[in-house]
Amino acid sequence: MKAGSQRQLASLTPLSLIVAGSIMVISVLLDYGVFLLWPQFLERQWQLQVVSNTVDRGVVPLVGIVFILVGFWAAEQVPTPLVQGITRLPLPMTAFIVASILSLVFLLFVPFHLRNSFVDRSENLKSIQTQAEQLTTQAAQTLETQVEQERARITALLKNEQQLNQAISSGQLSVDQATLLQQFRDNPASLDEYLTQQADTERKNAEETIATQKADAEKRAKEATVKTGIRTALNSLILAVGYAVVGWTGLRNSRNG
Structure with missing residues (x-):
């Protein structure tokens, strides 16, 4: 060259x-x-x-x-x-000043962001709990309506012998269903027992589904706090140290020079 x-x-x-x-x-x-x-x-x-x-x-x-x-x-x-x-x-001195300011900013971000992240997680968990309670209430109301509709349908069939026989002969009712209806007609109290048992099973399934969804939502909320909150705070701390090394060291050497 x-x-x-x-x-x-x-x-x-x-x-x-x-x-x-x-x-x-x-x-x-x-x-x-x-x-x-x-x-x-x-x-x-x-x-x-x-x-x-x-x-x-x-x-x-x-x-x-x-x-x-x-x-x-x-x-x-x-x-x-x-x-x-x-x-x-005077670019070096300006760079040292900017680095020192950013070091302080990123240092202040650490407790500020951690606090906001944990408060946000707490609010999300409360919201998840509230939604789960609302879903449980809605499921109970829906189940109650379905039970009453089923009770009314069965009672109507039992009161109308011709309609019942027609439903059996046309295949709308299976043999097991027909046997149940015959049991309900012979023992009316068994209808309440049957509907109660069915309602308990449906309620248990609904509560298990809601509990699973709630647990998944809570897990995601906690993981988000770790990923976005703690990770960001740690990165901010690392940046604060890096800027401090450059800025404060540079300013000190400039004064000594």
Whole structure:
């Protein structure tokens, strides 16, 4: 490679790093600003969403800041007018300040997001419990209506001998059903016992189905808290440490320098 090409590449490298890093930082900060254009500070779901989105993109500004600092270090090694002019800009100090601010923000996100996640889980579990109780009540009411309809149908058949015989002869009733009806006619009390037994079986099946659905919903709510709440909080803590190392160390060294 010719000397001129080497000098051109040496001049372009720090400039490219600084430009790329600046774009990464500015673009994400603009995104953070967009999150706050239509704030709903009192809405917990909005708070959870904003923190999650902010943390998900939190590593991009950190990489951008590192690019800027590496670019300035590389610029100091290149004695060209353009690159030396770049080094006069206060970008490193600005990067250290931005990193320190973001470190504090991500650190505050940890308890804030954990609290919101567990409160949200608690509310979801209460909602699941309420829905299960409503479904149980609805199932009981529906079952009661069905029992009364079945009682009325059987009673009507028992009172109408011709209709009963016609239902048996036409195959609408099986042999077992016909035997039951004969039992009900001979012993009217057995009808109540039969309907009670059938209702208990249906009620038990409905309660088991509702309990299974409730358990599944509660499991999903708890898993969501771990995945979205604890994971986001841990990532936020890691980002806070990373920004602190870059920002606070840089500011301390600048003061000492």
